[in-house]
Amino acid sequence: MSINSKAAPVSFRSVTKIYGKDVVAVDDINLEIEAGKLVTLLGPSGCGKTTTLRMIAGLEMASKGSIHIGDRDVTLLPATDRDVSMVFQSYALFPHMTVMENVSYGLGFSGFDKSETRDRAAQGLDLVGLKGYGDRLPSELSGGQQQRVAVARALVLEPQVLLFDEPLSNLDAKLRRQVREEIREIQQNLGLTVVYVTHDQEEALAVSDEIVVMRNAGIAQIGTPRQLYDAPADRFVADFIGEANIIPCEITNVTGETASIRVDDFIHSLPARGLGQGAAMLAVRPTRLKLGAEAGMHMEISKATYVGSRMEYTLNAGFGQIFAVSENVDAPLGVGESVIVGLDAIGPVLLPADEPPR
Incomplete structure (x- = not known):
């Protein structure tokens, strides 16, 4: 044929x-x-x-x-x-x-x-x-x-x-x-x-x-x-294509195509994607969060679940809850434990603050 x-x-x-x-x-x-x-x-x-x-x-x-x-x-x-x-x-x-x-x-x-x-x-x-x-x-x-x-x-x-x-x-x-x-x-x-x-x-x-x-x-x-x-x-697309944490942030500065953002006291730089200073949203996949980082957002473990090949965590932050995963199953974090959560250099994405109609 x-x-x-x-x-x-x-x-x-x-x-x-x-x-x-x-x-x-x-x-x-x-x-x-x-x-x-x-x-x-x-x-x-x-x-x-x-x-x-x-x-x-x-x-x-x-x-x-x-x-x-x-x-x-x-x-x-x-x-x-x-x-x-x-x-x-x-x-x-x-x-x-x-x-x-x-x-x-x-x-x-x-x-x-x-x-x-x-x-x-x-x-x-x-x-x-x-x-x-x-x-x-x-x-x-x-x-x-x-x-x-x-x-x-x-x-x-x-x-x-x-x-x-x-x-x-x-x-x-x-x-x-x-x-x-x-x-x-x-x-x-x-x-x-x-x-x-x-x-x-x-x-x-x-x-x-x-x-x-x-x-x-x-x-x-x-x-x-x-x-x-x-x-x-x-x-909508961030949430529908795979799981994403949506974190409110503020774009404090834009230089060229790079934005500097603040989440509570944490400062991070990433592509601006055409956005200017002001309120925005940060979409982060659970796999792009770094638990136990040297710098990041201060959070507390509210749920820890072992699923064989990885640990799944629900964490409480000042802006709400997020979901993260870790392949470190040998030394899991415990419920109630404080942890600094950082961001991967590649992966987090800036989105407009205004939610489009669904």
């Missing part, structure tokens, strides 16, 4: 989706998805990510704006004319058909003869590691294997764009990790354009070339996993 040559970019140009008279599900979004990339739409329930995916598929029609796949304007085209395939959360396998028949099903409508249909279906099963499973029924497979059959059924159609709607939500944690790695490997090996919807931040970080964080029917931030994790645009 030569899927790579068909992979196409996807473009949203001022797209809005309104249900009824005034329910705005997607609000004037602009989005460019490169051919051959895996882009994840990530956000809480009701943010518009699934509606966006369904508009690519043609299962929902845009109320305003235009959607392009490759060099075609597909805004008004039905799903059958868009050259996309979708892997659903429920897998949507036919229980009375064998694995081979399920994978072959869509090919039967594509003009292939029986011999080529069977060859393509066999190749699809081989791609997802299910060679030799063709005669089994879906009920004889594990959840992870059923998911792979659904992926194979989509792959054999050689779509320009492959869509995944919460594909791992029905699997247990260990299997989710395994199947997401398999999906990512297939996508990279075949150079597929994939748009992937999830509400799971770790899943998004693990599989994506780029993540589109959505909030309130719009786009909060677009970036690579590392960009979003290390440099969130605002408090």
Whole structure:
């Protein structure tokens, strides 16, 4: 199967989706998805990510704006004319058909003869590691294997764009990790354009070339996993992409691109990110806090939890509570103990003081 040559970019140009008279599900979004990339739409329930995916598929029609796949304007085209395939959360396998028949099903409508249909279906099963499973029924497979059959059924159609709607939500944690790695490997090996919807931040970080964080029917931030994790645009993104402590601070001075901040009596320098003097927020990952530092914020341990590979701490400070982790499990800190908490040189990020609407 030569899927790579068909992979196409996807473009949203001022797209809005309104249900009824005034329910705005997607609000004037602009989005460019490169051919051959895996882009994840990530956000809480009701943010518009699934509606966006369904508009690519043609299962929902845009109320305003235009959607392009490759060099075609597909805004008004039905799903059958868009050259996309979708892997659903429920897998949507036919229980009375064998694995081979399920994978072959869509090919039967594509003009292939029986011999080529069977060859393509066999190749699809081989791609997802299910060679030799063709005669089994879906009920004889594990959840992870059923998911792979659904992926194979989509792959054999050689779509320009492959869509995944919460594909791992029905699997247990260990299997989710395994199947997401398999999906990512297939996508990279075949150079597929994939748009992937999830509400799971770790899943998004693990599989994506780029993540589109959505909030309130719009786009909060677009970036690579590392960009979003290390440099969130605002408090919502900082909190949603991984865990973050949000600490109030004051920017006392800005020199060039470097800001000097104060938290209580602690002074620290870091990139200003375009902010000026005055109140701000500091987003710090639990792993970027240094417990027992020579200089830092004075805090007290209020909870200490051993979780095997690390210690987890809740600490009380003048501005409130924060959460920190430490790999030092041999000499843990005790509840009630005072500790100086410093900041890593890389990791803490300045954010505007004003919280954007959620």
